[in-house]
Amino acid sequence: MKTADFDYTLPPELIAQTPLEPRDASRLLVVERAGGKLSHGRFRDLAGYLRAGDLLVGNDSRVIPARLEGVKPTGGAVELLLLRPMPAPGEELWECLVGGKRMRPGVRLTIRGPMADAAITATIRAETASGGRLVAFQPPVRQWLWETGKVPLPPYIHHPLADPERYQTIYSRVDGSAASSTAGLHFTPELLVELRQRGVNTTFVTLHIGLDTFRPVQTEEIEAHRIHREWAELTPQSARITNETRLAGSRIFAIGTTVVRVLESAAKIALGYRPGEEIPEVGAWPCARACGWQAVAAFSGETDLFIRPGHRFRAVDAMITNFHLPRSTLLMLVSAFAGRELIAQAYAEAIRERYRFYSFGDAMLIL
Secondary structure, eight states, X not given: OXXXXXXXXXOGGGBOOSOOSXXXXXXXXXXXXXXXXXXXXXXXXXXXXXXXXXXXXEEOEEEOOOXXXXXXXXXXXXXXXXXXXXXXXXXXXXXXXXXXXXXOTTOEEEEOOSSTTOOEEEEEEEEOTTSOEEEEEESOGGGGHHHHOBOOOOXXXXXXXXXXXXXXXXXXXXXXXXXXXXXXXXXXXXXHHHHHHTXXXXXXXXXXXXXXXXXXXXXXXXXXXXXXXEEEEEOHHHHHHHHHHHHTTOOEEEESHHHHHHHHHHHHHHTTOOTTOOOOOOSOOOOHHHHOOOSOOOEEEEEOOOOOTTXXXXXXXXXXXXXXXXXXXXXXXXXXXXXXXXXXXXXHHHHHTTOOBSTTSOEEEEO
């Protein structure tokens, strides 16, 4: 399938620059897969679309202050963006994006520490296949991160954020992401209480989000694209709740594409497939609801699952998501879930109705 099939033109003024207040004031485009119906509402009315016994699954990863300012040996400014920690005995090593030219292995940068006499040395160890760098920090930057770093915002947001917590979900708790799970930004404590009172259950997975997920796909054929690995976890408790929901005949609602990737990765593992191993999409696969098999299996580790049209969903019944960038793997994922033509219609409708797009934008509910 062509990457160009997932392109669209967005008027720049529809890119949301600031979040709405309160969080659940955003608009909600409801997409019904069965009949192709599109309807409009507000996120605060989400509870009306769920039933008692349904399960709402969120990503509890928290965005770290991953943007660091530093100085080159020449005295020029440089910026580093921490993507993920890497195993390295005896030193703290991170995969990073490093701005600037001539950032070759061996170059030493100075990171401004929380105090004038507490500088951190960042040594570039190697280049990565994706154009990033492996960077060693001495002393370990992790202990100074919240005093030294800044929460990174996507490059299409040009206004500073008055409150950094608005780029965190209210249920985030596990440090590790370089970007927010933006579908969850719409939830308020009051909305979660209302859902609980209606008998809707909640549980959480963890996926530490890197930036590769958000980048446009550069290959002409989407099958040639290789998505980078991200660390994820589905605990035994969350797996049990998910399987019990499936066996009871209730629905599993994923809050965001990251949750979809975790649950669908866990469904592959439940079938006996290893991460990175393709499942042959042929023949009939018995439904867990009918035969009593577990829908997902608990796991902890990296996933590189690239969900694109043709994927057979085994663990997710409905999805809450924001509007995604053209040619991105996220747009391909939602197109796999609802169908490329229906998603194209929904995006065209959202543009006509002047919805707000991307991280701080409005939401979509796919049923």
